[in-house]
Amino acid sequence: MTDRKKRGDFYSGIPWVPVSPEQARAHSKGALGPLLWAIVVYFIAIAVLRLYLSLTYGLGPTTAILNSIWPLLVGLGLAIRAPWAVIMAAISAALTIFALARGLGNDGNLITLFETLANVGILFYLVDADRPNLIYRHRYRKYSVVDADPDT
Secondary structure, three states: OOHHHHOOOOOOOOOEEEOOHHHHHHOHHHOOOHHHHHHHHHHHHHHHHHHHHHHHOOOOHHHHHHHHHHHHHHHHHHHOOOOHHHHHHHHHHHHHHHHHHHOOOOOOHHHHHHHHHHHHHHHHHHHHOHHHHHHHOOEEEOOHHHHOOOOO
16 A cells, blocks of 8 residues: 555545545435535526626626636536536635735725635635545545554
8 A cells, every 4th residue: 555545634634535436426425415506506696696797887798708707617517516616616716815805995895705705615615525525526535544453
């Protein structure tokens, strides 16, 4: 067994077990749960809201579509269980942090703050929770190692 497979997660010490995408989809936790569906709805709602606000403030259809396409793709990617959707969600969180830092002192800070907190919270869930790791990263934590003999 390689050192990488023996070594567990950096924070918990519990090792990850890789599975194939087919095994992940066939598992009972391989389907989207209520929280993941809420995250999908959140990203799609953000896309619709950005499209509406961009058109309302007269930015034009091209700018409105470009402003709303990213969260729409994140939501759709999460819904179809695409692994790249987690990376796009991470980029989305980084972009909202940048927008919050860039817009300090303006009127839209409270909305951007809530969006930043939501995106960062979603990112932590997608990266660390068991169900998203099985669905998007095709791995699960082997909890039985915690109770097992340290030499195994």
